[in-house]
Amino acid sequence: MFSNLRKFGVNHKKISILHVNNMCCCKIKASLKRLKPYVPLGRSYSSPPGLVGNDIKSLHSIISPPIAKIRNIGIMAHIDAGKTTTTERILYYSGYTRSLGDVDDGDTVTDFMAQERERGITIQSAAVTFDWKGYRVNLIDTPGHVDFTLEVERCLRVLDGAVAVFDASAGVEAQTLTVWRQADKHKIPRICFLNKMDKTGASFKYAVESIREKLKAKPLLLQLPLGEGKAFKGVVDVVSKEKLLWNRPSEDGKDFERKPLLETSDAELLKETTEARNDLIEQVADLDDEFADLVLGEFSENFDLLPTEKLQAAIHRVTLAQTAVPVLCGSALKNKGVQPLLDAITMYLPSPEERNYEFLERVSRLLLPFADQHIEIPSLTAGNIALTVGLKHTATGDTIASSKSSALAAARRAGREGEKQHRQNNEAERLLLAGVEIPEPVFFCTIEPPSVARQPDLDYALKCLQREDPSLKVKLDPDSGQTVLCGMGELHIEIIHDRIKREYGLETYLGPLQVAYRETILNAVRATDTLDRTLGDKRHLVTVELEVKPIETPSVTPIIKYAPSVSEDLPKVSQEAIENGIHSACLQGPLLGSPIQDVAITLHSLIIHPGTSTTMISACVSRCIQKALKKADKQVLEPLMNLEVTVMGDYLSPVLADLAQRRGTIQEIQTRQENKIVIGFVPLAEIMGYSTVLRTLTSGSATFALELCNYQAMNPQDQATLLSRRSGLNQVL
């Protein structure tokens, strides 16, 4: 079957012009190597629906469904909420797999990287495509761990909708807030799935309240649970007033009963559901004028007569407008509630045509993703998600346009809009996908190849990994010449190290993991410098006078200003040379060699002897800034993390005592059933290896989430300790 497909790909050399909204979302690098017709790992897979023999018609129908029937969605959540398990059930019920994968057994489809299977977590997003009741769903499972936030963001920008999965016993957790904010930024319509309803402590009411309070979202309760914790056996569909019970003997949850609620047998439940439905109708009518007219007109006397389809259509519009979020519940692990979630995805989340993209592209090779398997396809219509290979210069966050001129035009328009700081005209937004916001790395360490001869191999591996993951930064230490890896967290760097070994066959050595500090100054200083060199028969002479001063508003890059006398007739090349000099000087502060931030630099005077090279101008400016910085009162800034620890009440005291020793600040302690949620801040330097300590302190019962809050000034005592500790290390780095 697959060989037929490939033959088809080859016979259709004329590659179609494509209208796609993004081509390079996931795992492109791996695709060529992994184009295998058979699936390893002993899992049983069904053929992608519709692919029978060499029936080209059916092939067309699977690769080109009508755009209204396409759903591009992501699954997002806090770590361990159950995204991968839910995805596994989705793939099974849609007929994509023939057996149920299990995160805990390490045999899921979407967590296919070795590191993901070993650790039971998602690291890289995986895309899969399946059909459900005549709809094509392109689904991306995104990671929940905070170290991989960028991976989530790069996916969100190509999605038309998302399912936010929650642990129903925990409600909204720290990372849920982060991904929710990211989805807000990309204006992604969402539905919520309260998973783990079978877990002891699961509470539908509590989880819904936390969505309302913490996410400031309006939940639309489309279902009510039938039982909670061990008693959870199904759901009530509030829209259609039916009960859905998974009490059949079949273990896999494929078969379930769907029955209308009856006055005779379910009087109490029917009453409760009718009330919930009436509330839902009122809520939707409040948000949608078209529906309000209908409800207030024909059906004002009796909401029961309101047709289900009308209510569903209104919920779809409200979801698309992002004025409310539908909420469903279930237990992916116990195989309950996943099919209604699939129905809701197709019914309430938008198709690409409802999301207003306009794209035109030409690419040489197209692949349809099935997690780590890929099938070559000849063409694709607008609104789909597919992969392309062989792009040498693109990196995560790029938008591919049809031609250089249209890309330039789009970039110009986007630039103009950026300058205006408002977006009344949405044109650029439609032409350019929002770039990903790359978080600043907070950790770094040196990395060395097994031998000097393998340095080029290491450089190549790091270059490829960086294109895939821009939150990984690589730099060269100017003093030692060593390669330095900068990443989002301990786990992030560990995984990169592991990938270099597995995917590029290089056994590298990592130096100790260090916190990425920053530096600033506390007072304004002026400095003058002259550089006078004769190289060959040419004299290079520059004299610079400048001022460096601290600024209130945080700014990672220096603010550059010119005194009027300098700016008058400064040639563009000299200006570029000056700015290069400023930027390079600010990369290495005088205290720790860390980047300088929150400063403004004013150039007061500049005398350039004719014939002086731009390199010499940059060098003189850079040296003058270094001189000024040395004279100033200096301050180390350290990364401060938002910390949320979930701990059983009995273990609260040792956790608090430990945090006090780590220079932690506690903001709030909340109660969530029998758990305490400790919310506060802690300097990153104090929290390295925290998971092991927390496990010991709480007998493994606590979990925590960390996220960069900001960079804050260290107090003089801590700064002095750090400087004396690092003075030896600075010789090396």
Ligand SMILES: Nc1nc2c(ncn2[C@@H]2O[C@H](COP(=O)(O)OP(=O)(O)OP(=O)(O)O)[C@@H](O)[C@H]2O)c(=O)[nH]1
């Ligand atoms: N009780 C219960 N456990 C569940 C349920 N769904 C998932 N789990 C368990 O929760 C753990 C995490 O599940 P995953 O599916 O890996 O969660 P995830 O959100 O994909 O995790 P990351 O990808 O690492 O963010 C596993 O041990 C699952 O077996 C559920 O419905 N009920």
